[in-house]
Amino acid sequence: MVSNREPYLHERVAEGVKVIRPASGMASALSPIVRAVGGTWIAHGAGSADRLVVDEKGRVALPAEDPKFVLRRVWLTRKEEQGYYHGMSNTALWPLCHTVYKRPFFSRSDWETYRSVNRKFADVVLEEAGSDPAIVFVQDYHLALLPRYVKTGRPDIKVIHFWHIPWPNPESFRIFPWGEELLDGLLGNDLLGFHIQYHCNNFLETVERSIEAMVDHESFRIFRGGRPTYVRPFPISVNYEQIGRDVLSPTVEKRTDGFMKELGDIDGVFLFVGADRIDYTKGILERLRAFDLMLQRHPDLCGKVALVQLAAPSRTHVEAYRKLNDAMDDLVDEINWRHQTEEWSPIRFLRAHHDYYAVLSAYRMAHVVLVTSLHDGMNLVAKEFISARIDGDGILVLSQYTGAARELGEATLLVNPYDLDSMADAMVRAFRMPEEERRLRMERMRAQVEKSNVYDWGGKVFEELERILLMKASQ
Template sequence: MEVVSKAASTSKVVVVSNREPVIHELTARGIKAVRPASGLVTGLEPIVRAVHGTWVAHGSGPADRHVVDNHDRVGVPSEHPEYVLRRVWLTRREEDGYYYGLSNNALWPLSHIAYTRPVFCRDDWEQYEAVNEKFCDAVLDEVGEDRAMVFIQDYHLGLLPRMLKNRRPDLTIAQFWHIPWPNREAFRIFPWAEELLDGLLGNDLLGFHVQYHCNNFLDTVDRGIEAKVDYEHFRVFRGGHPTTVRPFPISVDFHQIEHDSDASGVACRLKELQAEFAQTPLKQQFIVGVDRIDYTKGILERLRGFDLLLQRHPELKGHVTFLNFSAPSRTHVEAYRELNDKIDDLVDDINWRHQTEQWVPVQFLRAHHDYSTVLAAYRLADVLMVTSLHDGMNLVAKEFVASRSDELGSLILSRYTGAARELKDALLVNPYDTDGLADRLNQALTMPESDRIQRMQRLRQVVAQGDIYHWGTRIFQEVLQLHRGGE
């Protein structure tokens, strides 16, 4: 952090994201600042605070407009401001086209191998362009005439780097793409492929979670746009401008999650969950899932694996309960509505075939669960299942590991997550292989406690050593190196 602060003394630091780090809400007691649960905020806010930087983001809170000044700025935190939040306002049409349309109905399914067809609409693309231009104006307004380092987040702002570089070639620009990058055969169906690639090649540094996604990006560029790719140094030259491409595996705040999980409030919530779901006097084990309801998360595949486990091991009936803590997501998008219907049908079918008078095998808990409930769910789990069909990283797996200071609990983890490349002591699975899922579940439920503890100890060491601060520091050190090179 000291290195970052020293370098930032001569240059501004600007972070840009769709999601804002603080939302202002109206309450009975007045306006309240709420910090949304976000690994991104956890990793970047300490850096922005340390350098007294600026964070540019979409203002989406109901009271956001009430607290900004004439330049749409607000100090954070409000009592003793350490950085500036600059809000960008979007119309309903802009948000529908840029966020729900192009970002989440096109780029999201395009980037994830989950066999959901992306939807391409010219108007959505035009809104995406317009909103990226709005963000560009806001960033340049904040930078003024100063030298600056700009750090852009995710796939919502894929055109912003080139827009900034065209207007201010002296800026040092980096971007982290938080989702997978597809192979070139998948990406080539995107109607605006060349425009998006050109936008991203406005960056000086472009980061992905894993090397595989870096390789996919370089291969896509090599075959899809006029540019020179240097595979030896993982660099692309477009119009003479170099873009360095690097892997930076994101993580969680290990020590904070560990501390919070041991708090008395979480212990009380854990007792409530145990009392609520201990349906019989028999010894109970809990299989737990925690995720957004999204077709990339493999929720149906997870349920089918549990169903097959009960078919193969009827002696487990009454002894094992499956709990899925699921946050509703993008419910006005057709693909998500269809997924919810399929989940309900499958849960009803499993419960109808396996339940007894005292015991229901699956409890699907659809709600926006608060932080203490999520931590209690992690502590409740004898087995946590992460069965993503495709995931850039998956922080649920790392949060679970960080929460288990008791060194108990088993992690079943999809091979198709970025986390699987680091968490090698998890029980790795192919979520499409229902037989394999059932086998892994049985292995996790019957594993000797000594083996379970040893695996968890090694997992915790990995996550503790590569926490969110390590991620943020590594990226900023690389950005600073590029920044100094441009001086």
């Protein structure tokens, strides 16, 4: 497994070194699979105490209490992290791939750093693989060039890549200055996965219009340099059963007690909950405005409802994210000033890095969870919330521009996050929904997530690779 983000960080605290599970949908989804199969996970070592717990090669066995896999950390300089992660990955590729009308910023220096960091990761992959047969499972847009570098070093290694964010249409992609090199990197894969078929279609059309390659639309494969890359949809999911167990843990109870103290008297208050990284793609500003609109149109709801927003600071080195933080603060202040009373505030904005158990606690407390992304590959908050609701109750307001909407559909309250009026209407409908309807909808959603859990996703990915290898062997 190869990813930018690591599944565990080691951080310095007053008591010594603390192990932290980052609140990352990608890491949460992939950890159960790596635990099940073992092997090595290669990732950027970003924790303040990460170097203190590894051997001379940067390896550490995890989890510490019952090791199931080895984490091999890759060390990046501050300049590398700035150019590769904050620069090319998050000011160029991220806005390029998300249709939220945010202009990407392209820098040759960032691209050169992105390229060199991808080579560094590839060198570590080849070192870990040695001369043994290996399958390399690459994650996301940070490592688009790595598959070609690995294949150049070891053509026999089988490489799978899962792209966790949307893939843009060809017209959007063609402004990317280094498009041919990036596409060539991805075509080093044996198997390339996206969340939904629409993104697969976009990728095939992009390749067809951009570089010299043979695109086979019937078999969804692309030949570049005489070898094929197969392109397939694999909607990612979560560890349904584990989340259901964890939500009953004493740690979640402790986090719930903490929230109750922080939020004050919320007995009898109908809670709308959001749990997101602070990111312009997540539709948090739109969510806040729709909630404000609901209160303006239905003043009788004042004092009866509240919006609790868990907001994890993210990419604060990037100017657009700093401006977004300021805009959120101003909007929350404005809405609270307009509606609050001495006893009640409509919005509680909890900016912090809430851990996995705190997020589960918030899901359990929620009457409604709001997922209002302007564009999202999948969005695992939706599936985590459903998995956590072992009581069979709760409502999901879900953006139609998420991959999750393709699977959960009519059991949710689907919204267009650009349409504040309809979002406000959906919030009112959620508040007034009868218990029988709530439970029927949740039953349908839970059945879907239970059936299509993360093990099902992983199984389909590797079954498809096996099918492809058998097909190649028979030709």
